[in-house]
Amino acid sequence: xxxxxxxxxxxxxTDTVVLSILVKGDNYGYEIHRDIIERLHxxxxxxxxxxxxxxxxxxxxxxxTSYWGDETLGSRRKYYSITESGVELLRQNKNDWKQTQLVLxxxxxx
Amino acid sequence: xxxxxxxxxxxxxTDTVVLSILVKGDNYGYEIHRDIIERLHxxxxxxxxxxxxxxxxxxxxxxxTSYWGDETLGSRRKYYSITESGVELLRQNKNDWKQTQLVLxxxxxx
DNA sequence: CATAATACCTTGACTGTCATAGTAGTATGT
DNA sequence: ACATACTACTATGACAGTCAAGGTATTATG
Numbered sequence: 238x239x240x241x242x243x244x245x246x247x248x249x250x251t252d253t254v255v256l257s258i259l260v261k262g263d264n265y266g267y268e269i270h271r272d273i274i275e276r277l278h279x280x281x282x283x284x285x286x287x288x289x290x291x292x293x294x295x296x297x298x299x300x301x302t303s304y305w306g307d308e309t310l311g312s313r314r315k316y317y318s319i320t321e322s323g324v325e326l327l328r329q330n331k332n333d334w335k336q337t338q339l340v341l342x343x344x345x346x347x
Numbered sequence: 348x349x350x351x352x353x354x355x356x357x358x359x360x361t362d363t364v365v366l367s368i369l370v371k372g373d374n375y376g377y378e379i380h381r382d383i384i385e386r387l388h389x390x391x392x393x394x395x396x397x398x399x400x401x402x403x404x405x406x407x408x409x410x411x412t413s414y415w416g417d418e419t420l421g422s423r424r425k426y427y428s429i430t431e432s433g434v435e436l437l438r439q440n441k442n443d444w445k446q447t448q449l450v451l452x453x454x455x456x457x
Numbered sequence: 458c459a460t461a462a463t464a465c466c467t468t469g470a471c472t473g474t475c476a477t478a479g480t481a482g483t484a485t486g487t
Numbered sequence: 488a489c490a491t492a493c494t495a496c497t498a499t500g501a502c503a504g505t506c507a508a509g510g511t512a513t514t515a516t517g
Contacts (some may be wrong), residue, residue, distance in 0.1 A: 246447045248358050248473090248504060255469065257455050269466045273454070280450055287505050294504090312513050314462040337356040338448055340390055343439060344383070345367050346369060358473060358504090377495050397474050399497065404473090422482055422495040462515070468508090478503085483494075 247281060251291045252300075253334065254283075256319060256327040259301060265314040266292060292317060301328050357391065361401045362410075363444065364393075364439040366429060369411060375424040376402060402427060410436050 247254075258269055270288050277283065295301045300323035306314040319327075357364075368379055380398050387393065405411045409434035416424040429437075 239500095246359055246443060247451070249356055250451060251504080254451075265464080266466095270405065273509080276454060280446065282506095284506050285465095286467085290504070301415050305349060310514075312462095314464065333356060334451070335418065336390065341357070341360060341364075341444070344364050344386060345444070361473080375495080392475095394475055395495095396476080396497090400473070400475095405496095422493095424495065458517100460516080463513080465511080465513105467510075470507085471505085472503085473504095476499105478499085479497080481495085483492100485490100485492080487489090487491105 247283065250330075250334070251283065251287060252295055253327065253330040255288065255291050255295065256300065256323055256330070259317055259319040260324060260327055263316045263318045265306065266314045267314070269317075295323065298326075299323075357393065361393065361446070362405055363395060363437065363440040365398065365401050365405065366410065366433055366440070369427055369429040370434060370437055373426045373428045375416065375426045377424070379427075408436075409433075413450075428441065 246309070254273060255269060258264060258272060263312060264272070266289065270285050273283050273288075292301070292303075296303060296317075301317045301319055303315050303317050306316050308314055358426070359360075364383060365379060368374060368382060376383070376399065380393070381393050383393050383398075402413075406413060406427075409430060411427045411429055413425050413427050416426050418424055
């Protein structure tokens with residue numbers, strides 16, 4: 238049996254976290270990662286590769302769209318934008334998360 | 348993108364749920380499953396196969412042990428018993444779960 | 458001029474979950 | 488007597504999300 242990693246615990250919530258960042262405004266991949274890492278205060282990890290597969294998944298599903306920034310200097314950036322159905326998915330996922338907490342807490346408490 | 352199933356949300360918590368049942372006393376596979384399903388009130392699912400792979404994993408890791416019941420009638424039952432390190436794992440997993448809730452709630456709220 | 462940082466991306470391995478299938482005994486209704 | 492449902496356990500193969508490892512290219516820094 239492996240040591241528990243944050244992966245086990247955050248699994249299935251990556252998309253939700255990404256959407257919750259994008260609902261506040263367009264952002265690009267690298268920055269989103271840095272943002273999350275900072276807010277996790279080293280308690281959990283979330284790898285770059287994991288996020289890129291999340292972006293891909295979300296875009297394929299039509300929950301986000303992307304466009305290249307017009308940086309004249311610095312590396313080019315790919316910005317992501319949440320769509321209407323992305324907002325709806327976020328709402329739903331947050332709801333599911335609340336339900337999950339209720340149910341799991343009840344299962345574990347007594 | 349697939350429809351979210353309970354699997355995504357409970358993933359990584361199955362072992363914890365199993366341990367939390369066994370800490371209350373020995374029990375056998377089929378009954379553990381029925382127990383969980385009942386307490387989920389149809390809101391979530393947790394498949395028999397998933398539990399059996401959890402039993403296997405936990406036993407391989409030394410967190411539970413098993414023995415055959417001495418049923419004289421009815422199907423034979425394999426009982427599971429939590430070990431000391433199983434109790435410790437449960438304590439740890441519950442702690443992790445609390446931490447996860449704190450962190451994820453903070454990430455999602457604002 | 459080497460090193461670090463920014464910024465993107467791909468591939469393959471690993472793990473937990475589940476659909477599906479199977480074995481075998483017991484209880485129930487007709 | 489016979490079919491059906493339930494109890495009880497198990498194995499196999501597919502699938503999806505995560506990550507380790509590696510890569511490309513540009514810009515900033517000492």
